[in-house]
Amino acid sequence: MKIVVNISLKEGVLDPEGQAIKASLNNLGFRNCSDVRTGKQIVLNFNQNNETETLSQAKKMCEKLLVNTVIENYEINILKD
């Protein structure tokens, strides 16, 4: 069973990478992009198929290792193949 964790910066947290991408897009002639935010995506492949159990484990992994909850938000989804 595959789980996708999407991690994004909280609103108000500066995103220099996003700003750099926005500037580069502008230089390439794409001028109608008003804001760019970057984030991370982590795909976890579990050896088990119990949905509730897997989701609760993924949440623990996020809180303990994957996400810096001070500045980042996260979202956990099951990946349907």
Next chain:
Amino acid sequence: MKIVVNISLKEGVLDPEGQAIKASLNNLGFRNCSDVRTGKQIVLNFNQNNETETLSQAKKMCEKLLVNTVIENYEINILKD
């Protein structure tokens, strides 16, 4: 209108960050995670609402700047609020 671009490494391309995460998860006692792959997520905020036009621009942005199509796959989605 917001567009989400999910960028992931192609199959077969090594992912040292994912391997490091997997090892750390193992050390923390999460032993039922057989594989971890990492990717990027970019949220583009457009000043326009024409879906077809926006999607085609996002595709061009991916091909020209955001994605290294030799080693990465991408997926473009409209973000519904």
